[in-house]
Amino acid sequence: MKKTVAALALVAALAGGAARGQNIPEQTVEVIPDLTSPDQLKDPSGILPDDPIEPFLLTKQNGPFMVLAKTFRGPDSDRLALALVKELRQEHGLPAYILRTKDWPGRSNIRNIPPQADPQVARASVNVPEKYRTYDEAAVLVGDEKTQEAAVKLHHKVKKIKPKCLDEVSSIFPWREGLSKAIRTTNPYAASQDLYPHKVDRLVVEMNSGDGSIARCPGQYSLQVAEFTGRATFNEKDSAFQGHLALLKSPLRTAASDAEKMANVLRKDKDVAKLGQPIFVFHDRTSSKVYVGSFNAPDDPQAGALRDALLKLAVPLIDGKSRSKTVDTMIVPAGALTDLAPIKANFVK
Template identity: 70%
Template sequence: MKKPLAAMALLGALAGGPAWGQYIPDKPVEQIPDLTPADQLKNPTMALPDDPIEPYLLTKDNGPFMVMAKTFRGPESDRLALALAKELRSEYNLPAYVLRKKDWPGGSNIRGIPPQADPQVAQARIADPEKIRTYDEATVLVGDEKTQKGADALLHQVKKLSPKCLEHVSSMIPWRKGLSNAIRTTNPYAAAQNLYPSKTDRLVVEMNSGQGSIAECPGRFTIQVAEFSGRSTFNEKDPAFQGILNLRKSPLITAASDAEKMANVLRNDKDVAKLGQPIYVYHDRTSSRVYVGAFQDTNDPRIVATREGLLKLAMPLMDGKSRSKTLDTMIAPAAMLTDITGIKKTLQK
């Protein structure tokens, strides 16, 4: 037998159903206009610009917070976007740029998702055949705002604009006038960790407050030679990860001391000293890493010499016969440089 309250609720729902179904509004709801069929779209009724588009293309230096004003698709998307960008610059004095689909390096800049945009790439350069096979699409982005608040104010301004060039362009959605559907966005060439920097982790700052910390490195680039971290597995039932006793045997417990020990051995080794490069250590919550060298430019000729020298010393540094202090773990100089700009920012107090 149903409880009284449950029965009353059921009766109320049954009684209310027909009433909702019989509701008639005071005035008829305005119907949404039909889309313009694709075969009825007309060519632009204005002369499209033939200017070089390169000066208007979006780069990493623009933004990072912007407004996406309009997107064009089709064979003439580049020239249509260029026409709008030129008008926004000349008539409204707004910094407008063109982002072509074929130039987008691909990747996400959503918070929590690792960005795929290479921090070293200022502007994408896609060659054939990818450049030809990419879908024709061009977007006009507006603004060089440094904050989200500034982008919000710019958005209200852009949504009120009705550029003249759009009056000569046929659209599948004819009731959308001007730039009323503009939205706030970000420069896709800007990595998420730079757009939305995380708060300072006091524990990480404290762990890297000693001598030889990567925070003391005067250069922008360095070479990672080792990393000490915990264990990992794809098997959640792996017995090595079960129980407090196994957790206490995790190599992460000694990762910091292992990295410091390696760094001290490298600093005191006479052959490593001949390379003329400093040794640094960086600790975070999941690993500890050892770096060698401080370089400002990726074209620094000392980079190649340092990496080759470290590769030659990888085995000798573990040979106890020729050295008073040796390594327990072999160094492995990375093929790519590490840009420590972001790391330094996380260590600022």
């Protein structure tokens, strides 16, 4: 098998010898062989598995540090990937999974599919018309490693594997053997900010030290009803964003106090109090948010009832009739509960 051998070093040596007037001996430079012509590629000759692929699909719980072992394209990509996954599991004892483009089209704006969807949405399902707009591709990912160091060791191990199921699979790169081109990666369903260690922001901790902080919420989920933040624009020449005085007029300056004020009004409102749910606030460097309720499951039926009740109270809370205090900004209950785990991570050293 021929490969390029230290091409740059050889060119430099020849140039240096020629400059000194030395006789350069004849040397043979090996080159990479030609690619296999597409019309010479053959269909897989082995028997491919017909097992259901769903139990082998990658999920958000796998990983997060993994190794991308192989990618298959074409009409047989699913079954080729399944054959490799089964061999890696049975022959090598490695946790292997399949990620298909049709399940996770990260390069497209597909409805309800990560990463465009809410963080709570993580499923391998694409309906029409999207599934007809994605091509056949299936990647095999290996590993459930929790650290990068463990993923490095796994990477070295995977690169040495030469699966039997690949022996009868044609490739346009005839010099590539087994899984020698495997690379390290991460589970694409896992948010990058959750993968790597982070330092606690002391300012954020200090801003959320009050009794009504979301850090004190006993549940894992809560319902966001308002967010106070700064301005945004697509116009770089917008006068509202020019100069130091523009910063002094930014609504971000009063975001924290606005959120606290709304939370206090909600706590004292008799109709909100009847709902029996606590009120929380969360402040960071870019916004302040108001939450209502404490839940332990994202699909808690009580959360749906709470959202419906708050929707009915949105107008009365800002209208002022029969109320001693009203909110200055209308509450807008979110369509889904917020997972508080990433937020509470800000307070864990």
